[in-house]
Amino acid sequence: GQQVMQIPQYQHVQEGEDFTTYCNSSTTLSNIQWYKQRPGGHPVFLIQLVKSGEVKKQKRLTFQFGEAKKNSSLHITATQTTDVGTYFCAGSNDYKLSFGAGTTVTVRA
């Protein structure tokens, strides 16, 4: 079945620095979605990428979908303490989502 790999598992960031989390699928995806889960919370939808090579921005967050629609990345600039949480990518084929393992982000003030 479809597998989605996500790295790194943990990201310790100094406040103000940038970081990137990467997602790779074993199969071509129809779309990829990104979610953020705060400690003790539930996954909250951030964005969906559908088109090959698509790039979307949300303030300090930049999301990319690879040309082959098998990989994606989330880049956060000028990290803030509000960015703490676990970021999941989820690959979609048909209607089902396969979640990556998540990148848990901690921020040093």
Place this chain on the structure above:
Amino acid sequence: SAVISQKPSRDICQRGTSLTIQCQVDSQVTMMFWYRQQPGQSLTLIATANQGSEATYESGFVIDKFPISRPNLTFSTLTVSNMSPEDSSIYLCSVDFYQGYTDTQYFGPGTRLTVL
């Protein structure tokens, strides 16, 4: 998007008992999903629940252990049967919304289950 609620929000149960988790959506949706998230882990899809048909279970999950009901387009239940400590997890329902030209899932707040 939609407002999704789950009951109970958390429970502590004894081994061998069963717990039914409810998921309520404030609008009609075709597809609802049940996930399990074990401590510190990612989300694993248990089953897809469509109104008017039997739930479709993922590999490793069976109806006898996780019976699901979907009586209408705004409600679903998941029962965790004959519980063991290994069933301690967060159970989340989600709904599928068609936005623009593709589907997006939105999650309920989850039910945190501890089995002693």
